[in-house]
Amino acid sequence: MCYWQVLFQYFEQHYSHPLFLFHVTIDGTPNSPSLPANKQASIDNMGYGLINKCILTWNDPDALVWPEDKLWFLLVTPTDETSGEWTTFFNGSKFKGYPTLTAWVGGSEAADAETRSDDQIANKVMNNLIAMFPTIGAPDDIVITRWGQDENVLGAHSFPVAGRDFADDASNLQQNVGNVYFAGEATSSSDWATTTGAWDTGEEAALAMAQQLTAGV
Numbered sequence: 001m002c003y004w005q006v007l008f009q010y011f012e013q014h015y016s017h018p019l020f021l022f023h024v025t026i027d028g029t030p031n032s033p034s035l036p037a038n039k040q041a042s043i044d045n046m047g048y049g050l051i052n053k054c055i056l057t058w059n060d061p062d063a064l065v066w067p068e069d070k071l072w073f074l075l076v077t078p079t080d081e082t083s084g085e086w087t088t089f090f091n092g093s094k095f096k097g098y099p100t101l102t103a104w105v106g107g108s109e110a111a112d113a114e115t116r117s118d119d120q121i122a123n124k125v126m127n128n129l130i131a132m133f134p135t136i137g138a139p140d141d142i143v144i145t146r147w148g149q150d151e152n153v154l155g156a157h158s159f160p161v162a163g164r165d166f167a168d169d170a171s172n173l174q175q176n177v178g179n180v181y182f183a184g185e186a187t188s189s190s191d192w193a194t195t196t197g198a199w200d201t202g203e204e205a206a207l208a209m210a211q212q213l214t215a216g217v
């Protein structure tokens with residue numbers, strides 16, 4: 001008897017309407033049960049990408065030496081090789097109420113960044129900022145994400161892989177297995193990689209569960 005069957009049997013013995021909702025990112029399947037072959041194939045073959053952030057904050061309001069009303073700054077570096085390394089900045093200062101810049105990195109550069117120390121990343125980010133705003137001072141606080149190393153996340157979002165039909169994969173992933181329901185951005189064929197996809201598929205799964213619970217009542 002597999003894990004699923006044990007789980008179902010337990011809940012069938014204890015509850016009249018056993019239902020489950022599993023959130024799924026394509027890296028994070030429920031622990032050990034064997035899944036239908038098409039669902040497992042989609043999990044194994046869908047793309048899962050990486051984004052990381054380096055968030056810098058300053059306590060002193062006068063530290064804000066960049067255009068206050070501009071949301072994004074993009075640094076174009078002289079060589080192609082470095083043009084994606086922490087060269088995109090979001091200016092969230094007016095939302096936070098104090099000087100705040102968030103540096104972004106994605107794809108292979110994000111994976112490479114995770115092998116660097118905090119100091120190496122901070123130096124790289126500050127060098128890029130100084131290239132745009134020479135009078136910028138050292139931040140008071142720095143937060144660096146390493147989503148690829150978080151065991152419950154292992155990346156940032158799903159993406160279509162050449163040669164595969166993403167809508168088919170997302171549909172396979174969303175398919176319930178008996179009373180086990182699935183949701184999450186990777187199960188959305190229209191809004192994958194976004195919180196919208198995560199939210200909408202969660203609602204769809206919750207509604208399907210509610211319908212099953214009330215069926216025949």
Ligand SMILES: Cc1cc2nc3c(=O)[nH]c(=O)nc-3n(C[C@H](O)[C@H](O)[C@H](O)COP(=O)(O)OP(=O)(O)OC[C@H]3O[C@@H](n4cnc5c(N)ncnc54)[C@H](O)[C@@H]3O)c2cc1C
Pocket residue numbers: 023024025028029030031051052053147151152153155156157183184185186192193194195196198
């Ligand atoms: C740096 C970055 C920037 C982004 N920017 C945007 C943006 O601007 N706009 C946008 O729409 N989207 C953005 N995204 C994508 C968005 O965050 C995701 O698409 C969305 O959070 C996915 O939601 P989810 O519920 O599918 O998965 P998640 O948010 O990953 O939630 C999964 C949850 O399951 C938990 N979990 C995993 N495994 C287990 C387990 N075995 N047991 C228990 N719990 C487990 C995890 O801890 C986590 O809490 C960004 C993502 C990143 C990383």
